[in-house]
Amino acid sequence: MKRFKSISVSEDTFDAINNLAETVLPKVRLSKAQVVENLVKGSHGNINHNQENNNDKSTTTKAS
Numbered sequence: 001m002k003r004f005k006s007i008s009v010s011e012d013t014f015d016a017i018n019n020l021a022e023t024v025l026p027k028v029r030l031s032k033a034q035v036v037e038n039l040v041k042g043s044h045g046n047i048n049h050n051q052e053n054n055n056d057k058s059t060t061t062k063a064s
Contacts, residue, residue, distance in 0.1 A: 007036075 009017070021030045024038070 017032050017035050020035045020039075021032060024030060024035065030038075
């Protein structure tokens with residue numbers, strides 16, 4: 001990571017990040033920043049995958 005930025009989250013979210021830092025990879029302790037980065041990357045990947053699936057379905061539907 002190249003930059004250090006601050007974000008403000010609720011206590012519940014902060015607790016969830018702490019929990020994920022310990023449980024995502026049980027043998028590895030992730031930093032809070034690594035947890036957030038991986039969640040964002042994973043979420044972005046899911047959005048792209050869903051958009052691709054929707055595009056495929058609309059193309060198929062139009063062709064039918």
